[in-house]
Amino acid sequence: MTSLPLASVPSIVIRSSLCNYTIDFHGLTDLGTWHPEADLILTDAFFRGRISFPKEQPVIFVEATEAAKSLPQIIELFVALKQAGLGRGSRLLAVGGGVIQDIATFVTSLYMRGIAWDYVPTTFLGMADSCMGGKSSINVGAFKNLIGNFHPPRCIDILPVFARTLPPVEMAGGAAEAAKIAFCRGPETFSRYLELVQPVLSGAWSEQDLALLLHATLLVKQWFVEKDEFDRAERRCLNFGHTWGHALESATQFAIPHGLAVALGMMAAVRFLGSPSYCLPLWDHCLQLLHLTLDPAAVESFEPERFRRAFLADKKHSSGYYHLIVPTSSGVELGVEEITTPAGDPQLAAIQLAMEEALQAVSSVPLEIV
Ligand SMILES: NC(=O)c1ccc[n+]([C@@H]2O[C@H](COP(=O)([O-])OP(=O)(O)OC[C@H]3O[C@@H](n4cnc5c(N)ncnc54)[C@H](O)[C@@H]3O)[C@@H](O)[C@H]2O)c1
Ligand SMILES: [Zn+2]
The missing domain is CATH 3.40.50.1970 (Rossmann fold)
Incomplete structure (x- = not known):
């Protein structure tokens, strides 16, 4: 080197x-x-x-x-x-x-x-x-x-x-994954992330600014990886935003890039809980990332039937139950938790509605493509 x-x-x-x-x-x-x-x-x-x-x-x-x-x-x-x-x-x-x-x-x-x-x-x-x-x-x-x-x-x-040399959409997608890691650990790490990400959002970042944000994010990820190296317990929390997000990628035939789909997936999880106030900073931050970079045509390409099929095909569900990672109100141990909810049409409809409401929330403000 x-x-x-x-x-x-x-x-x-x-x-x-x-x-x-x-x-x-x-x-x-x-x-x-x-x-x-x-x-x-x-x-x-x-x-x-x-x-x-x-x-x-x-x-x-x-x-x-x-x-x-x-x-x-x-x-x-x-x-x-x-x-x-x-x-x-x-x-x-x-x-x-x-x-x-x-x-x-x-x-x-x-x-x-x-x-x-x-x-x-x-x-x-x-x-x-x-x-x-x-x-x-x-x-x-x-x-x-x-x-x-x-x-x-x-x-x-x-x-x-x-x-x-990365385009804004790649920066926003990376920020969404970093936000996810910080949020999963709890409110304190998420607040710290929100401070550190500011230079990146403004576009006026130095190598030192970015390194400090990356260092803080990687330390949080280290906690999960060392606690649960092979993805059997705590590390599964890092799938936050991904159950909805992966299905959304499929439902738009990958027109929505992965990181932005994760941001929308986290918003859908928040909507699924009825948008509790402790999730507001995460919701606002995801909106900010998406407003800068999400292509409205990609949102338009959403196909509900494809979404349902992709959601059901997720390998993390078990027989008779859907497994979802959602924010937790206590935030004492971690910022998110895994819930199991009985499989079936009413739940699937609620899961799809949460996704559609997240998409609507982004579309309701004019998008600015950079
Ligand atoms: N193994 C894992 O733990 C893990 C985790 C998350 C994602 N993934 C996988 O990673 C892939 C997505 O990765 P990604 O988003 O990092 O990017 P990528 O490797 O798909 O690259 C995205 C685009 O950016 C370009 N690019 C790369 N570096 C650049 C730079 N410095 N400046 C300008 N352009 C650059 C690439 O050529 C490509 O066009 C997916 O296939 C996903 O499944 C793996
Ligand atoms: Zn991811």
């Missing part, structure tokens, strides 16, 4: 049963001066010509699309790794967003029964959320994120400068 660590933003060490791993923050302000080196670099085709890789550095560029996360394309990658001469002691560096991360996690976990890798997340979502936790999610046929495993990188290097 050629850049200097960011002053006053300490590293984070995540304790995992698989291997402990570290997150460091780097204060680079000009991406052109960064020259990453590893046995092999796997990166997003977006960075072709934008990052100066050393001349002899082997690099594989991948288009960051959902198709790239499918098994046929991944099998080709195993061959490419072998052809690049990667052995059991080699180290791969992945540079990219969630798509590159999912592919790198999966491929390095299986190649020669597992090799070490490092990760530089380049999207706000990757930096604030998915870089920690070690999960991969791979698409199979028409099924998104159907298979996956756990294989965390050894070192995660966060260079906030990467966020400079």
